[in-house]
Amino acid sequence: MSFREEARAWLSTVADRKPEAAWGSGDDSVAVFENWTEEEEREHTARRQDWERIRFDAGWGALSPFHEHLYRTEEAAFDVPRRPEIFPVTQQLVAPAIELWGTEEQKDRWLRPMRRTDELACQLFSETEAGSDLAAVRTRAVRDGDRWILNGHKVWTSGATVATWGVAVCRTDPDVPKHAGITVFLVRMDAPGVTVRPIRQMTGGASFNEVYLDDLVVPDTDRLGPVGQGWRVTLSVLAAERLDSGSLGLDNADRAIELARHQPSLTGVERQQTAELFVRTLVQRLIGLRVTATLAAGRAPGAEASVGKLYATETMRRTSDLVLRLLGPKLVADTGEWGTFAWTEHLLGAPGYSIAGGSDEIQRTILAERVLGLPKEPSR
Amino acid sequence: MTYPRIDPALLVETPEQRELRSVARDFFTEHGGDQWKRMAGELGIQGLAIPEDYGGSGYTFAELAVVLEEAGRALCAVKLLPTVVLAVHTLLYSGNTEACARYLPGIADGTLTATVAFGGDVHVRDGTLHGTVDYVLDGADADLVLVSADGQIFACESVTRTSRRVLDETRPQALLEFRSSPATPVGSADVVPRVRDVGRAALAAEQVGGIGHALDATVSYVEQRRQFGRPIGSFQAVKHRLARLLVEYEAARSAAAYATACVATESAELPVAAAATAVCSSAYQLATAEYVQLHGGIGFTWEHPAHRYVRRARSSEVLFGTTQDRLTDLAAVLGIA
Numbered sequence A: 001m002s003f004r005e006e007a008r009a010w011l012s013t014v015a016d017r018k019p020e021a022a023w024g025s026g027d028d029s030v031a032v033f034e035n036w037t038e039e040e041e042r043e044h045t046a047r048r049q050d051w052e053r054i055r056f057d058a059g060w061g062a063l064s065p066f067h068e069h070l071y072r073t074e075e076a077a078f079d080v081p082r083r084p085e086i087f088p089v090t091q092q093l094v095a096p097a098i099e100l101w102g103t104e105e106q107k108d109r110w111l112r113p114m115r116r117t118d119e120l121a122c123q124l125f126s127e128t129e130a131g132s133d134l135a136a137v138r139t140r141a142v143r144d145g146d147r148w149i150l151n152g153h154k155v156w157t158s159g160a161t162v163a164t165w166g167v168a169v170c171r172t173d174p175d176v177p178k179h180a181g182i183t184v185f186l187v188r189m190d191a192p193g194v195t196v197r198p199i200r201q202m203t204g205g206a207s208f209n210e211v212y213l214d215d216l217v218v219p220d221t222d223r224l225g226p227v228g229q230g231w232r233v234t235l236s237v238l239a240a241e242r243l244d245s246g247s248l249g250l251d252n253a254d255r256a257i258e259l260a261r262h263q264p265s266l267t268g269v270e271r272q273q274t275a276e277l278f279v280r281t282l283v284q285r286l287i288g289l290r291v292t293a294t295l296a297a298g299r300a301p302g303a304e305a306s307v308g309k310l311y312a313t314e315t316m317r318r319t320s321d322l323v324l325r326l327l328g329p330k331l332v333a334d335t336g337e338w339g340t341f342a343w344t345e346h347l348l349g350a351p352g353y354s355i356a357g358g359s360d361e362i363q364r365t366i367l368a369e370r371v372l373g374l375p376k377e378p379s380r
Numbered sequence B: 001m002t003y004p005r006i007d008p009a010l011l012v013e014t015p016e017q018r019e020l021r022s023v024a025r026d027f028f029t030e031h032g033g034d035q036w037k038r039m040a041g042e043l044g045i046q047g048l049a050i051p052e053d054y055g056g057s058g059y060t061f062a063e064l065a066v067v068l069e070e071a072g073r074a075l076c077a078v079k080l081l082p083t084v085v086l087a088v089h090t091l092l093y094s095g096n097t098e099a100c101a102r103y104l105p106g107i108a109d110g111t112l113t114a115t116v117a118f119g120g121d122v123h124v125r126d127g128t129l130h131g132t133v134d135y136v137l138d139g140a141d142a143d144l145v146l147v148s149a150d151g152q153i154f155a156c157e158s159v160t161r162t163s164r165r166v167l168d169e170t171r172p173q174a175l176l177e178f179r180s181s182p183a184t185p186v187g188s189a190d191v192v193p194r195v196r197d198v199g200r201a202a203l204a205a206e207q208v209g210g211i212g213h214a215l216d217a218t219v220s221y222v223e224q225r226r227q228f229g230r231p232i233g234s235f236q237a238v239k240h241r242l243a244r245l246l247v248e249y250e251a252a253r254s255a256a257a258y259a260t261a262c263v264a265t266e267s268a269e270l271p272v273a274a275a276a277t278a279v280c281s282s283a284y285q286l287a288t289a290e291y292v293q294l295h296g297g298i299g300f301t302w303e304h305p306a307h308r309y310v311r312r313a314r315s316s317e318v319l320f321g322t323t324q325d326r327l328t329d330l331a332a333v334l335g336i337a
């Protein structure tokens, strides 16, 4: 049996196949960022944690990126709890960084609970004065014997209310060039000195937060990677994020194409715009498949692994454009009709991914400098 | 229904294909593409996708696509598309073993060139052909013409040919006039849409080669050309244009690889994949526009190769249908009405 067949066989013993919901009934949410209350966020998180435990205990957790991709393709056909953003952050971004940078003791302590999602981890990276220029972080970590004292203010932290751990990028040496004075710590989000405040975003919901760190005490055993090497640790997380972003937006694009299919009649322009979005989804999947097939062949992927996020954010924009054309006034005024006004959640959420995880502009600079090898800006 | 459904392993190059690529690249760099006989004798390129029974080497379209990409990169070997792609696949798909045995060995050993003339206004009267077909690739030179008339494909060698003046001189076209031309029936014209899809897949491979050239040439130019005391490639406006192009290039490579895999495995997904090669046309257009723009004045000169790629990119955009035609075809296949 192939890996996918095995995964499918196992899934069918623990979950039901997604019911073929008839068009026009069932859940019509196309939210990019969930508009959950704190309580709803906790409920959805707990439900998914239960599912991840079943999966992990049956031996289907902790897969290689290649097998994870295949597994996920199969899981999509089953009726399992939604997977909030914090899950990929924990399993695909933070856990691999621990594997790469952690001590044996840290791996023993952190990897299993994170892969099993008993403990979730959020990214305490951005600050008000350090966004695209992340290496400018000011949150200070000062050594005090075998522990560190952290003080600072992080913003835009997704999932901070449900996370056990926060991966904090801190300045440990202000007297060396900015990239050299950084160290990464894992901080407990329930520790005294950590205050989380939700920030309402343009969708109306609050999926990100600001986090205050006041005289937070962190044992040296929770430092990830060597002192002063935090920038390299951070880059490995960001690279994983770029790789993991390649399938963003596909579900909603597929749904927009379904929406077109269910219109009573389409103009020539609408037909072409729909076919064009279909081609994008096809190509976006092909780019992802080329990456996984290259990994499976035991080779390092090339440029195809770095373009996925930019391709995906464009898909999200084009999805908004098509839906707006198809729905017209029903998109902007709620008539109560199924699957119409709900698209405002996509329209308002999509711009977030062109900012989060390295903006489109920063992605282009990375492609130009690291993939095409063009010279850096002189003043940096 | 979600596409693609083919085996992802088919989307990446095998070590043998990489080897073939470097051999083909060296050959085209050294000899250009007009060494038709040499290409057959030394490399066996024409016979790559021709079965051994007919004098070929029995590889697949995937190997041929590697060569097409390199030919597209060097803008040469123009007879490959009409002869080895269009005519060969018309013959193979016709199922007419006699016609295959008559023509394919000659194509494989480089002694015969061929083309197709589909979609014209040609009819059969008294056992001979009458009418015209325009824009026939390599129509003035091809030894054998496979022409569609009244729902059938005919093989014809004697026809009046008038070369057209063309935008892209590396891809000649001609007007063919059949005036009581003797012809032999080959089979049903039902194969025409499939051959057109194979043509789209082949064109996509060529386009990817052309984009690769334009990107490489532009990247090395902006690294070396200095203005305002620094390489122009260090300006963000320039970098971001090239980064955008890189994204489109990877999209084009993905679509072309998919179309190639569908031809090679005779997949039922081919019509979808062939239509999706629309992204190769738009990426090539972008690549050649940037090729000229980022070279400044030198890029606008006759001596510089950039304009030859602009000509190729633009003329490719209308070959086997425009982007709009491809999208309309796709909407029909997907049932988007």
Ligand SMILES: Cc1cc2nc3c(=O)[nH]c(=O)nc-3n(C[C@H](O)[C@H](O)[C@H](O)COP(=O)(O)OP(=O)(O)OC[C@H]3O[C@@H](n4cnc5c(N)ncnc54)[C@H](O)[C@@H]3O)c2cc1C
Residues within 6 Å of the ligand: A033, A122, A123, A124, A125, A126, A127, A128, A130, A131, A132, A133, A155, A156, A157, A158, A159, A208, A352, A353, A355, A356, A357, A358, A359, A360, A361, A362, B236
């Ligand atoms: C929905 C969402 C979720 C997020 N989740 C998290 C999280 O969980 N954890 C976390 O740490 N952060 C998170 N972020 C923060 C995100 O990483 C930052 O917002 C992002 O890096 C941009 O930083 P900034 O907001 O300071 O904008 P700025 O860096 O000020 O950028 C503003 C604009 O200027 C452009 N710009 C900046 N520098 C350059 C340059 N050199 N060249 C060209 N253009 C430039 C940017 O592209 C952007 O368009 C999230 C953000 C969003 C929107």
